[in-house]
Amino acid sequence: MPVLTVREALQQALHEAMADERTFIIGEDIGHYGSTYGVTAGFLEKYGPERIRDAPIAEAGIAGLAIGAAMAGMRPIAEIMSVNFSLLAFDMIINHAAKIYSMFGGKFSVPLVLRTTNGWTQLSATHSQSFDSMFAHIPGLKVVAPATPADMKGMFRAAMADPDPVIFIEHTLMYGIKGEVPEGDYIVPIGQSVLAREGRHITVVTYSRMVHLSLQAADILAKEGIEVEIVDLRTLRPLDMSVALESFKKTNRAVVVTEDWQSYGTSAEIATRLYEHGFDYLDAPIQRVNFREVPMPYAKNLEQQVVVTTDRIVAAIKKVLNRS
Amino acid sequence: MQKRRGATQAEVPAASSLRSTMTSTPFSRARDHLGDAQLVELYRQMMLIRRFEEKCQEMYTRAKIGGFLHLYVGEEATGVGAISNLQPQDHIFTHYRDHGHAIARGLNIDELMAELFGKDTGTSHGMGGSMHFADITKNFWGGYAIVGSHLLLAAGVALACQMQKTNGVVMVFFGDGATNGGEFYESLNFAQLWKLPVVFVCENNLYAMGTPIEVHSSVKEIYRKASAFDMKAMRIDGNDLLTVREQVGEAVEYARSGQGPVLVEAMTYRFRGHSAQDTQKYRSKEDVEQHRSQDPVLIFRKELIDAGVSSSADIDALDATIDEQVEASVRFADESAVPGNEWLTDSGIYAAPLATATVDPDLV
Ligand SMILES: Cc1ncc(C[n+]2csc(CCOP(=O)(O)OP(=O)(O)O)c2C)c(N)n1
Ligand SMILES: [Mg+2]
Numbered sequence: 306m307p308v309l310t311v312r313e314a315l316q317q318a319l320h321e322a323m324a325d326e327r328t329f330i331i332g333e334d335i336g337h338y339g340s341t342y343g344v345t346a347g348f349l350e351k352y353g354p355e356r357i358r359d360a361p362i363a364e365a366g367i368a369g370l371a372i373g374a375a376m377a378g379m380r381p382i383a384e385i386m387s388v389n390f391s392l393l394a395f396d397m398i399i400n401h402a403a404k405i406y407s408m409f410g411g412k413f414s415v416p417l418v419l420r421t422t423n424g425w426t427q428l429s430a431t432h433s434q435s436f437d438s439m440f441a442h443i444p445g446l447k448v449v450a451p452a453t454p455a456d457m458k459g460m461f462r463a464a465m466a467d468p469d470p471v472i473f474i475e476h477t478l479m480y481g482i483k484g485e486v487p488e489g490d491y492i493v494p495i496g497q498s499v500l501a502r503e504g505r506h507i508t509v510v511t512y513s514r515m516v517h518l519s520l521q522a523a524d525i526l527a528k529e530g531i532e533v534e535i536v537d538l539r540t541l542r543p544l545d546m547s548v549a550l551e552s553f554k555k556t557n558r559a560v561v562v563t564e565d566w567q568s569y570g571t572s573a574e575i576a577t578r579l580y581e582h583g584f585d586y587l588d589a590p591i592q593r594v595n596f597r598e599v600p601m602p603y604a605k606n607l608e609q610q611v612v613v614t615t616d617r618i619v620a621a622i623k624k625v626l627n628r629s
Numbered sequence: 630m631q632k633r634r635g636a637t638q639a640e641v642p643a644a645s646s647l648r649s650t651m652t653s654t655p656f657s658r659a660r661d662h663l664g665d666a667q668l669v670e671l672y673r674q675m676m677l678i679r680r681f682e683e684k685c686q687e688m689y690t691r692a693k694i695g696g697f698l699h700l701y702v703g704e705e706a707t708g709v710g711a712i713s714n715l716q717p718q719d720h721i722f723t724h725y726r727d728h729g730h731a732i733a734r735g736l737n738i739d740e741l742m743a744e745l746f747g748k749d750t751g752t753s754h755g756m757g758g759s760m761h762f763a764d765i766t767k768n769f770w771g772g773y774a775i776v777g778s779h780l781l782l783a784a785g786v787a788l789a790c791q792m793q794k795t796n797g798v799v800m801v802f803f804g805d806g807a808t809n810g811g812e813f814y815e816s817l818n819f820a821q822l823w824k825l826p827v828v829f830v831c832e833n834n835l836y837a838m839g840t841p842i843e844v845h846s847s848v849k850e851i852y853r854k855a856s857a858f859d860m861k862a863m864r865i866d867g868n869d870l871l872t873v874r875e876q877v878g879e880a881v882e883y884a885r886s887g888q889g890p891v892l893v894e895a896m897t898y899r900f901r902g903h904s905a906q907d908t909q910k911y912r913s914k915e916d917v918e919q920h921r922s923q924d925p926v927l928i929f930r931k932e933l934i935d936a937g938v939s940s941s942a943d944i945d946a947l948d949a950t951i952d953e954q955v956e957a958s959v960r961f962a963d964e965s966a967v968p969g970n971e972w973l974t975d976s977g978i979y980a981a982p983l984a985t986a987t988v989d990p991d992l993v
Contacts, residue, residue, distance in 0.1 A: 329792065355792065361822070366781055366815035373785015376770065377720070379792065396812070400775045401782060407978045409763045409771055410754030414980035444978050444987065468980035496984030543975070545985040 306487060312480040314454035315344050318461035322418075323348075325380055328465070329356040331371050332384025332420075341386050342422065342480055364390050368397035368419060372470075375417040376405065380465065385421040388474070389432050395439075402470035403445030417470045418461070423450075423513065423564065424477025425601060427608060433601035435565045437513075438574070440472045441541035447495055448541040450474040452516035454484040456539055459493030467495060476514045496543040500552070504532035507622055508552040510575050511562040512538040515613060519562055522618035533622060541571060546578045553579055557588035560621045564613055567595040589628040592621040655871035656932060665938045669947070671713060671870060672933055675705040675926045677951050678729045681738055684955045685728070685745060685759075689905050693963075694745045696758050697774075701729035703900035704832055706925035709733045710873025711800060711830050711895070714881045718795055720768040722783040723802040725760035726832075726899075727772030730802055736764045742958035748965035755968040756977075768797075776837075777807040780816035780829065787825035787890075798826045798884045806837020808851050820890035821858040827890040828880045832867065838903045839911035852894035860892055867895030868925040900924075 309317070322328050334341055336349035336359040349357040360367045364385055371383035385391045391398065398419065406414045425433030440448045447469050451460045457475075464471040501516050502523055509519045516537045523533035534556060536549040553559050559579055561572040572593040579591055597611045660668060682702050688694045701708065708729040712721065715734075723730040731741060736752060744751030745759055752762050753771075763771035770786065773779035783801035790797040807813055808831060820827045831851050835842050848854055855862035861883060865876045873895060880891035898920040902909050909917075933939045939947075975983050 361815075361818060363815040363818065365812050366784070366819050369778070369781025369812070369816070370785035370788055370819060373782035373787075374789040374792075375785070376782070377786040377789035377793075379789045396775055396778055397781065401773075401778060405771075406980055407972070408753065408757050408761050409765075410752070410756045411977065411980070412753065412763060413765050413770075416980075447979070494984050540984075543983045543985045543987045547985070 306485040308483050309454045309486045310480060311454050311457050311482050312343055314458040314486045315461065318458045319345065319348070319382070321462065322382065322465045323352055323356065327378065327380040328382060329358060329379065330382045330384060331358040331360050331367055333360055333362055333367070333386050335359060335384055342477060364393035365397050368394035369401070371417050371419070372397060372402050372415050375415045376413055380416055383417060383419045385419060387432060388421045388423050388436055389434050391421055391436065398446070398472070399443055403443045406469065407445060414468045415470045416468045418464045418473055419470065420473045420475060422475045422477050425608070425612065426478070427603055427605060429603040430600035437474060437541055437563070437565050438569060438571045441571060445470070446542060447471045448474065449495055449539065450513040450541060451539055452513050452537050454482065455486045455491070456493050458486050459491045460495065460539065462492045463495050471495065474513065479514050482517060496540045496545050498536055498538045498540070498545040498548040500534065500548060501537040502533065502535040504534035506532045506556055507534070507558040507560065507626060508549065508556045509533055509535045509560050509562055509622070510538065510549045511535065512541065513564065515562045515564050518613060518615050519618055521615045522622065525615065525619055526622060531622065531626065544574070546582065549579065550582055553583045554586045557586050558625045560592045560594060560618070560625055562594045562613060562618055565596055566598050567593055568598060570595060589625050592625045594618050594621045655869065655875050656936065659871040659874060660936070660938065668933060668938050671709055672929055673947060673951065674709045674733050675870065675929065676948060677738070677954070678705045678709070678732045679926050680951050680955050681732060682728055684959060686905065688745065688959065694759065695747065697725065698759050698905040699726040699903065700899070700901045701726050703920065703924070704834060704867065704897045705729055706870040706929070707830070707832050707867040707873055707895040707897050708802065710870045711877040713874050714878040715798070715800060718797040720770060720786050720790070720797055720799040722770050722779045722799065723772050724776070724779065724804065724807070725772050725774040727760065727762050731762040731769060734767050734769045736762060736767060736769060738954065738958045739961040742962040743965045746962040746965070747967065748962055749968040750961070750965040754972065756972060777803065777810040777812040781812055784816045784820050784825055784827055787820065787827045788823065790826055796885065798828060798881055800828045800830060802830045802832060804837060805831060805833040805835065805842050805851055806840070806845060808854055809846055817855060817858045817860060817892070821860045824887060824889040826884040826887070828877065828884050829890060829892045830877065831892065831894045832897055833894050834897050834899045836903070836911065839907070841911065850894070852892055855892035860890060862892040862894070864894040864896065867897035868923065870925060870929050
């Protein structure tokens, strides 16, 4: 199986999507600039400006036009450069993309894929956020945040085939991550979580970039004889807790790792579901590892304390294990 | 219903040259183009909207209709005149004040009344209500209730029309109040930048809810806002049916010919409150009465009779038929079943089945 980076896997998926004549890409700096994170590099040359649409800096417009075009039979891919800018498109995403199918009695839907990126690296307060829980809170949206190159390709394929609006969350710090990617037709269904690593002692429930950090933490702990099981949720809405619950019933302990603020964040929902459906199996309180609850500082020493690190995951796991 | 006009701008006589012909008026020109039966049809649409909405108000008072009810009463000439220029492959987007546009586009009033009653037979299975009439079979994409938002969706459908080469035009209705928010400006920029076939129809009824235009907009002539985008624009008398038809017809042909979008500012006035709850403290009874004396529906009715297009007895008979039709819609809505609980499950929210349920099975 070929080994690709996340970027390459996504490129492959996007090229596959462009084979459908109804598909076009709309976003800022996707063409002439050469793409902010390199994903659509070379696309303008290959597909032309009609289908690779460099858009003005108008996020509501990018999302809104893509929604309208999707309603009218196109299969657009909208790219919002950074999730921080998606706030300007929230009306389009929440009031429109998510509502149109049910509000109009199921007569038409919005087959839109909206790609966007979480991420940080000394970008300070307005450029380092993640709004996963805000998207995942909304009935009518499907929200995916794959972690591996294979899942990037397979879930993008599923998203493009889906008649509903899909928010496809990438991560700026993940584009270079490598992994095996099946060739040809490869689909990973939306709404199915998966085990990223088997273990007996504790369950880590996580997704996106935090899967990789959790894997590193598990490697460290393995040296001390602690076997960590890691569940990659892959999809935030609809949220498949079956794998996590099965694991939890085996290990009786869990740590939830997410790269967003803790209060009302995705980890709150995940932990609640573990409590609701796994209470009888619980041997220790669930521990969460998240962004510290401050606007992201610029200074590197401070930023490092806000973000989730492998050390913090290791510490959380040990804390849970020591309590029981 | 389609005008007997050429498809390209060059073949359409410029409105200015037409208007300078002293002997002809929008009325006489429309009569020549359309024939008497079609003029009566346009009247029928306006009166149907009027009577339908008067019935809506009554049903609202009797609590058969809930939520917000924004009536179009007084503005009928704008919607009917503008929409009369559209062909089946064209598209419509509108705001929450959507009854008039829906009826002008020929949506079934039984289904509309049923939607208002929250019934399964409604255009949106009772999921949308007054603000969200839609019928995809007529490319009527719906009423939208977030002010200004639907302009971007309209531009998106126009982009699809352009890419699919359908020759379709998108007409989008909105109020004066919608022209101050960002989505309006984004949509104008996109539409002009990409020469999208959109006809933006701003229904300037002088108020955004209760805020007068002098208080809410730095530029009082809304059509001038298009100049920032080098966009073609016009201000028209939205209360004169055939003027609207003629001028918006030019805008539609312009957009269809691929030259780009047009912003039409139609000057009009709503006779009733912003919504059914409005106490109308912001304007005087005299002002409203003054406008009511210039009722576009009654004026056109009189024009038809005075010009001998129709006899007063025939129009009375038509009005009676409309009343019966409206009564029938109420009976239909009343007798219809309410929507089922499947609308509260994932299948009511998503077009595709989900791999895992979002609705908690343990919900009490
Ligand atoms: C974004 C947004 N803000 C506020 C409202 C509340 N609201 C509904 S209609 C309206 C006035 C709109 O006026 P205008 O655009 O002139 O349309 P009209 O109702 O006069 O036809 C307001 C403030 C809303 N629905 N959406
Ligand atoms: Mg207004």
